[in-house]
Amino acid sequence: MKPRLQTSLGQHLVLTPQLRQALHLLQLSSVELETEITTAVESNPLLDWEEPDPISVQPPSERGSTQEQDNRQDQAARDSEIQPAAAWDGDDGWNERSAGSGQGHADTDGDGDAADRMIQSESLQDHLSWQLHLSTMSTRDRNIGVALIDAIDDDGYLRESLDDIVAALLPETRATTAEVAAVLCRVQRFDPVGVGARDLGECLRLQLEPLDVDTPGRAVALLAARDYIERLPKLGAPGLADVLGCPADEAATALQLLRSLDPRPGAQIGNVPHDNYVTPDCVIARQNGVWRVTLAGSHFPRVTIHRGYEQMIQHAGACDAGYLKGRLQEARWLLRNIEARGETLLKVVRCLVRQQSGFLEFGKRALRPLTLREVAEEIGMHESTVSRAVARKYVHTPRGTLSLKDFFDSGVGTEGGGEASSTAIQQMIRSLIDAEDPRKPLSDARLAELLKASGVPVARRTVAKYREALHIVSSHERVRIA
Numbered sequence: 001m002k003p004r005l006q007t008s009l010g011q012h013l014v015l016t017p018q019l020r021q022a023l024h025l026l027q028l029s030s031v032e033l034e035t036e037i038t039t040a041v042e043s044n045p046l047l048d049w050e051e052p053d054p055i056s057v058q059p060p061s062e063r064g065s066t067q068e069q070d071n072r073q074d075q076a077a078r079d080s081e082i083q084p085a086a087a088w089d090g091d092d093g094w095n096e097r098s099a100g101s102g103q104g105h106a107d108t109d110g111d112g113d114a115a116d117r118m119i120q121s122e123s124l125q126d127h128l129s130w131q132l133h134l135s136t137m138s139t140r141d142r143n144i145g146v147a148l149i150d151a152i153d154d155d156g157y158l159r160e161s162l163d164d165i166v167a168a169l170l171p172e173t174r175a176t177t178a179e180v181a182a183v184l185c186r187v188q189r190f191d192p193v194g195v196g197a198r199d200l201g202e203c204l205r206l207q208l209e210p211l212d213v214d215t216p217g218r219a220v221a222l223l224a225a226r227d228y229i230e231r232l233p234k235l236g237a238p239g240l241a242d243v244l245g246c247p248a249d250e251a252a253t254a255l256q257l258l259r260s261l262d263p264r265p266g267a268q269i270g271n272v273p274h275d276n277y278v279t280p281d282c283v284i285a286r287q288n289g290v291w292r293v294t295l296a297g298s299h300f301p302r303v304t305i306h307r308g309y310e311q312m313i314q315h316a317g318a319c320d321a322g323y324l325k326g327r328l329q330e331a332r333w334l335l336r337n338i339e340a341r342g343e344t345l346l347k348v349v350r351c352l353v354r355q356q357s358g359f360l361e362f363g364k365r366a367l368r369p370l371t372l373r374e375v376a377e378e379i380g381m382h383e384s385t386v387s388r389a390v391a392r393k394y395v396h397t398p399r400g401t402l403s404l405k406d407f408f409d410s411g412v413g414t415e416g417g418g419e420a421s422s423t424a425i426q427q428m429i430r431s432l433i434d435a436e437d438p439r440k441p442l443s444d445a446r447l448a449e450l451l452k453a454s455g456v457p458v459a460r461r462t463v464a465k466y467r468e469a470l471h472i473v474s475s476h477e478r479v480r481i482a
Contacts, residue, residue: 018333026344030394031279032392045327046330047305048303122392127191129146151165156203191388216257217255217256220246220250220254344389345389
């Protein structure tokens with residue numbers, strides 16, 4: 001072996017401060033984003049609030065040019081237009097013409113406007129359960145996943161042993177330790193990255209493994225997280241280099257990479273402060289027969305670079321100029337990441353509108369099965385990025401203010417070769433029960449037969465599960481109530 005020089009071309013992914021800030025801003029709700037921007041403006045002198053444009057009356061000679069500008073803006077906005085779905089022949093008999101106005105049937109599903117209601121803070125378990133619901137797996141594995149998620153604490157760690165979880169699943173699910181471990185591997189790929197780890201070392205490894213193999217310091221960081229995580233504070237870079245037999249600069253790079261990771265990944269979901277009222281991030285409106293998606297007006301960047309301090313950099317001393325340049329770079333990162341957050345939201349919401357235009361037209365009965373993976377593949381992003389973009393985000397629609405999670409649902413195969421969403425099946429069950437004879441209510445078996453006759457074959461136990469999710473009692477209880 002002789003020392004030699006060689007060049008190589010490759011792509012690297014490093015958790016830089018800019019990337020961490022971008023991911024942090026993406027998962028914030030609209031009110032949390034406003035708080036983040038306010039804090040940044042107060043702490044960074046290079047940031048300043050944008051002054052609102054003065055309102056003035058335009059002379060008649062200028063109105064023509066303004067109309068031309070409006071026309072050009074309308075033409076540019078057509079890039080975000082989405083054609084509505086064709087008329088959906090559901091049991092309610094609606095068609096394209098009757099659903100065209102949108103506003104007249106905003107409360108068809110009885111949801112109302114969520115912006116006028118108080119909301120509950122989403123826990124880490126809720127966030128993980130939602131991803132589990134959208135994952136393709138057997139009922140047995142799903143039950144194991146529910147038990148695992150219940151055992152995960154607020155920091156994102158699985159504190160209970162796999163044997164204890166196996167014992168908790170008895171006697172309903174006779175799972176083995178190997179089966180529980182296999183489902184745990186799937187849960188550990190959920191967002192936030194690093195969730196489901198059993199100790200700090202595993203948590204860091206789960207965050208390192210998705211990185212590109214050529215990421216500087218990744219290989220050494222994996223070894224350190226696996227074998228020396230408890231001794232790492234005492235070892236430092238020189239000691240780590242000695243025990244691993246690697247150069248000191250590689251050990252230093254690995255330590256820097258480890259410090260950029262999150263030792264408590266669950267805290268960013270479960271303990272994030274929530275506002276009491278829903279504030280939409282995007283607006284979905286129908287204009288001239290097409291769906292248009294725009295960011296809510298209050299979420300355009302309302303901060304800018306303070307030009308006075310920016311000009312002072314050229315005349316300031318070396319020390320002051322260095323400080324101002326650093327703050328200027330931070331301000332530019334923030335503005336770019338706010339803009340990137342808006343672009344990502346628009347991509348996700350436009351995809352949802354394309355996929356679920358029937359849901360916007362006709363309500364939950366027209367909701368089609370849709371998973372995070374499908375959206376991620378269509379817009380060219382990772383599933384965890386889509387999950388961050390969807391978490392705690394709301395859109396204002398003609399049907400009210402809806403959570404972006406309402407646009408996702410798992411599916412059940414139909415006899416026609418397609419799929420029906422679980423939400424749509426629940427609405428069908430509710431309609432059948434609402435139309436039943438109160439003295440002779442439909443049993444779960446009878447409901448399953450009627451659904452099968454409609455082209456949606458589901459088992460009796462599935463009907464029972466959906467009925468319980470709707471908070472509808474069994475047929476025996478309904479007879480007693482009648």
